[in-house]
Amino acid sequence: MEGAGMPGSVVVLLGPPGVGKGTQGVRLARSRGWAHVSTGDLLRDARETGSELGCQAQAYMDRGELVPDDVIVGLVKERLNSLPQSQGVVFDGFPRTIVQAEALDGALADDGRRVSRVLLLEAGEELLVKRIAGRRSSPNGRVYNVYFDPPEREGLCDETGEPLLHRADDQPETVRSRLAVYRKATAPLADFYQRRGVLARVDGEGEIGAIHEAVQTIVQKKQVRP
Ligand code: AMP
Secondary structure, eight states, rough: OOTTTTTOOOEEOOOOOOOOSSHHHHHHHHHHHHHEEEHHHHHHHHHTTOHHHHHHHHHHHHHOOOHHHHHHHHHHHHHHHSSTSSOEEEEEEEOOOOOHHHHHHEEEEEEEEOOOOEEEEEHHHHHHHHHHHHTEOOOOOOOETTBBOOSTTTOOTTTTTOOOBBBBSSSHHHHHHHHHHIIIIIIHHHHHHHHHTOEEEEETSSSSSHHHHHEEEEESSSSSSO
């Protein structure tokens, strides 16, 4: 939480699927007492509860396509309205299109706020494909990677022995199309935020702790160096 009455910071984590926005978003939010708002997580929650919105979103998600802007903007506004204005927020996986970025500006402007910092996490495409397509998760929430962090027994959780799950949108073909969607629809947001002087680039290939330090340093600076 930030000072009472002061509008909270709004930080956006931008970058391709698999670059570590989720991992860094959770860490950043925890370390600063901010809310972590991941539209991917909000959609997966909606899907699990069997809500109409979740069912609508499922087909897009399974194909690795973007869920329509109006659905996403509605979800985000609902989430923002549930938080006090003084609450800092880190967005992960949102905005993903210029339309979403403009809608975010509009929603924040209503409260006299604006996006304070955008961190563009970057990594090479081969690494991204291995990170996502290799991802397996246990029903208990533990996440493995068959290339970088495999379980002791193939396909089974070390902790519970249960079979590991492979998200439908983490299959290699879907990963390639998610990366193509990123290049076309989302990558232009880097220029959009660069022009406003709020964009900073972060190397997403390193070790998780080192990336977190780099993220913290940027977030603490008053100005982003040109
Ligand atoms: P993620 O967990 O962020 O990789 O999101 C998983 C999937 O949810 C994406 O491939 C999209 O289908 C959908 N999704 C998440 N965030 C958005 C967004 N901001 N705009 C459109 N679709 C989204």
